[in-house]
Amino acid sequence: GDSVTQMEGPVTLSEEAFLTINCTYTATGYPSLFWYVQYPGEGLQLLLKATKADDKGSNKGFEATYRKETTSFHLEKGSVQVSDSAVYFCALRKSNFGNEKLTFGTGTRLTIIP
Amino acid sequence: GAVVSQHPSRVICKSGTSVKIECRSLDFQATTMFWYRQFPKQSLMLMATSNEGSKATYEQGVEKDKFLINHASLTLSTLTVTSAHPEDSSFYICSAGPRGSYEQYFGPGTRLTVT
Numbered sequence: 001g002d003s004v005t006q007m008e009g010p011v012t013l014s015e016e017a018f019l020t021i022n023c024t025y026t027a028t029g030y031p032s033l034f035w036y037v038q039y040p041g042e043g044l045q046l047l048l049k050a051t052k053a054d055d056k057g058s059n060k061g062f063e064a065t066y067r068k069e070t071t072s073f074h075l076e077k078g079s080v081q082v083s084d085s086a087v088y089f090c091a092l093r094k095s096n097f098g099n100e101k102l103t104f105g106t107g108t109r110l111t112i113i114p
Numbered sequence: 115g116a117v118v119s120q121h122p123s124r125v126i127c128k129s130g131t132s133v134k135i136e137c138r139s140l141d142f143q144a145t146t147m148f149w150y151r152q153f154p155k156q157s158l159m160l161m162a163t164s165n166e167g168s169k170a171t172y173e174q175g176v177e178k179d180k181f182l183i184n185h186a187s188l189t190l191s192t193l194t195v196t197s198a199h200p201e202d203s204s205f206y207i208c209s210a211g212p213r214g215s216y217e218q219y220f221g222p223g224t225r226l227t228v229t
Contacts, residue, residue, distance in 0.1 A: 036220075043207060043222040044158075089157065093218075101148055102209075102218065106157040 002027040006090045006105030013080055013112055021075040021108045023064075023090035031092040033057075033066050033073040034102070038087045047075075047088070082112045116142045118210050120221035127198055127228055135193045135224045137208030143188035144210035149181075152205040152223070164191040198228040 007022040025033065035047040035057070048057030053068035062077045073090060090105040117140040127133045137147055145166045150158040162183050163171040170183035180202075182194040191210075195202055205225050211218040 044209075044220040046217070100211075101160055101163060103160075104157045107155075109155070 002031070002092060002094065002103045004090050004092055004103055004105035007108050008106070009108040009110065011108060011110045013110070015082055015112055015114050016079045017112075019075070019077040019080045019084075019110070021088055021090075021110070023073045023075065023105060025071050025073065025090075025092050027071075027092055027094065027103075029094065030068075031094050033064070034091040034093070035062070035064055035073070035075050036089040036091060036104075038089065038107075040086070044089065080110075080112050082114055085110055085112045116140075116212055116217065116219045118208065118219045118221040120206075120208055120224050122224060123222060124225045125227070127226070129199055129228055130197055132194055132196045133198055133226060135195075135206055135208075135226070137191045137193070137210070137221055139189045139210045139212075139219075142210075142212040142215075144191075145188065145213055147185060147191040147208055147210040148218075149183060149191070149193050150207045150209070152207060154205075158207060161193075195226065198226070200228045202226065203228045 003026045005024050032051045034049045036044045037047045038044050048059040050057040050066035056065045064073050064075045087107045087109045089107045091102045093100050093102050119138045121136045147164040149161045152158045161176045164183045164185040166185045172178045185191040205223050207223045209220045
C-alpha cells in the first residue's frame with residue numbers, strides 16, 4: 001500500500017539556520033504530495049503542495065520539489081525563524097481531488113531556538 | 115479558505131460512557147469527510163471515511179461498532195465513541211474537501227480524555 005517515510009525528529013536548530021526535512025514515498029501511479037504544519041495547540045494547515053513530477057511547491061519561505069526519480073519531496077527553508085517551531089507532516093494523495101484520503105508520514109517536530 | 119469546525123474542542127468522560135464529536139464544514143458542502151486519530155507525538159491515523167447518505171468506510175483494525183460515524187447532511191459528520199475506555203483517549207481530527215475541489219481542510223481537533 002501507499003506509505004510516506006519522514007525524517008525522524010525532533011529537530012532543533014538555531015534561528016536563521018538552513019532547514020531540511022526529508023520525505024520519501026511509496027505509491028503506485030502519480031500521487032499528489034503535500035506538507036502540512038501543525039502549530040502548538042492548533043489543527044493541521046496546508047503548507048505547500050505539488051501535483052506532478054518536478055513541480056515545486058512553496059509558501060512562507062518553505063520549498064519542496066516533487067522528485068519522481070527518487071520518490072522524494074524534501075522540505076527546505078533557507079533561514080528558519082522561532083515562529084517556524086511546529087510539527088511538520090509529509091503526506092500523499094492518490095488523486096487531485098479533495099475528497100480523497102491522505103496518507104501521512106509520522107511527523108517531524110521542529111524547534112527553533114533564538 | 116474554507117473552514118471546518120469541530121465540537122467540542124475538549125471533552126472528559128468517564129469510562130463506559132459514550133461521547134459524540136461533531137465535524138462541520140461551515141462554508142461548503144462535503145460529500146466526504148475523514149476522521150483521523152492522533153496519538154501523542156505521532157502521526158495521524160485515518161480511522162474512517164464518512165460518506166454523506168451512506169455507511170462509513172472504516173480502515174482495517176478500526177472497530178466500527180465502537181466508533182460510530184454518521185454523515186447525515188452535506189455539512190455535518192459525527193463520530194461517537196461508544197463505551198469509552200482510557201485507551202480511547204486521544205486527539206481526534208476531521209477533514210473535508212469541497213466537492214470538485216482540490217483542497218482538503220482540517221478541523222482544529224477534539225481532545226478526548228477518558229477517566
